[in-house]
Amino acid sequence: MFKLTEDRKVKGTPLAKVVMQTIADVMDTDEKVVMLEADLGSASSSNIVEKAHPERYVQCGIAEADMVGIAAGLSVKGFKPFIHTFGPFATRRVYDQLYLSGAYAHNTINVYGSDPGFTVGPNGGTHTTWEDVALMRAMPTAVVTDAADAVQLEWIVREFAKMEGIHYVRANRKDVRNVYAPGSTFELGKGNVLTEGKDVLIITAGQLVSDALDAAEQLEAEGISTEVIDMFTIKPIDKELILSEVKGKKAVVAFENHSIIGGLGSAVAEVLAENCIAVPFKRHGCMDQFGQVGTPDWLQKEFKLTAADLIETVKGLLK
């Protein structure tokens, strides 16, 4: 069961620290969990894990493909590896390793791809991923998630540590605004209805959940009743929830920090189309562009992923 936070302006613990502290904690009681790093220990805070459990921390150097393969080999020996690198390297760069040595070989690898989409900030276009969800969705058996805040991210990491298979979570490394109250629990594959509404349905995930809630508040103030779903599990997508919540809506928007090709918007579109749902619908995300450099705030505006941009999309659909 989840509960929303009381103050959405407050930020939680930096997300990279959340991931690494949670992994270190899980390792206290589960000797099968191991952590692999590709020379980003200071950037990802995985040095927390190194300090707590040096015997199960594997520094692979700047060799991401090797890191994924080593993780696969550790899985063969019964371990449950977590790996981290920046989102594009955690998916695009090592796709064949994750696909074959990982998924196809029935191995377990938990992947934290950091700084997705506009959150890349000063690392810029070379370090930007707008396509990680599309890639990971196309990998048979993979579970794909986008964490909304620190509370949800900790829950996801703990859940991954119990499972077998390929699991992907994308999240900023820095602190983000709280969505959920501490102690909230979730269910993989089940979306969360955060606000009820009868006119508009916004389906979103990750850091943009906060912006979608901002937009919904403003739309409500203008008399547009808006429902927001946090679809933190993008694969498997919660079809039943989409089909039940779309009923009676005048417009549906999928709002994502990802390309409109292959991500959450595509997943929602597939559900709507295959169930003959005719409703004004828009995928609101990165419009098939490359990333670029700038502050995260500037990039969010540049790629039109702010609450104001979302409101414009909603109003456009309602016209």
Add this chain to the structure above:
Amino acid sequence: MDKVELKKLELLAAKIRLDVMELLYHRGYGHLGGSLSLVELMAVLYGKCLHVDPADPQMDDRDMVVLSKGHAGPVWYSALAERGYFPKEWLMTLNDGGTNLPSHPDRTKTPGVDMTTGSLGQGTSAAVGIALGQKMKGQNRYTYLIVGDGELNEGQCWEAFQFIAGKKLNNCIVFIDENKRQLDGYTKDILYPFDYVAKMEAFGFHTQKVKGDDIEAIAAAIEKAQANKDSANCIVLDTIKGQGIKYFEELVSNHSVKFNNEANIKAAEEAIANLKEFIAKEEA
């Protein structure tokens, strides 16, 4: 090695080579050259070195083999069948729909296959993880990693080698099957390989080079590698693609062979007959 053991391993090698020829001939095509170059190594591993139990292929405390040059699946399957992991009849099902023996090894389908390979280079890193896992579990076991010389075109191999050597992962023994040819021709013409021994030594491996058809030399090199605890270990096998059957050694394009012409069919049938005769004589 005493004479009795050598005879035993020579007989096993002949049986593995016969199995490879029979299953590929039955199938009508397949990766012949790179399978035959590994026959003697497989005989030494499965006839002498490996701590495994075919009746309990998942026994946790076991040695593992990673055949990173996955296209040589037929020679691995033949060795596994001879060691009793599954009935020899399975060999004739290679590449059939639903088979347990796909062209490239699949750990989810074949007893005794510990890692899925086929996308070249990837087995090297997996072997690192397995060897690390053995150490983390406190198991005094080996991971035998077999890579092809053509496969060494792949950069991932060198990432894995740097890890193995740099961390002195001495329970991961690397074999390079230097059969000097790859799909499109000679390795020296495709991407000049330089000197594997010098390269591996530069990385920090204790490196030995032995004739890849010399059972005694292979076994001795493995013993030497096991005794060396100060660094990582590599054994370069000086082999011939198509090893042990003169016609196929000399066949220009022998990476994948089709048995669709008279000369190839005749050579295969002769090789099968000769191997059968040798085995019958030895067993008598």
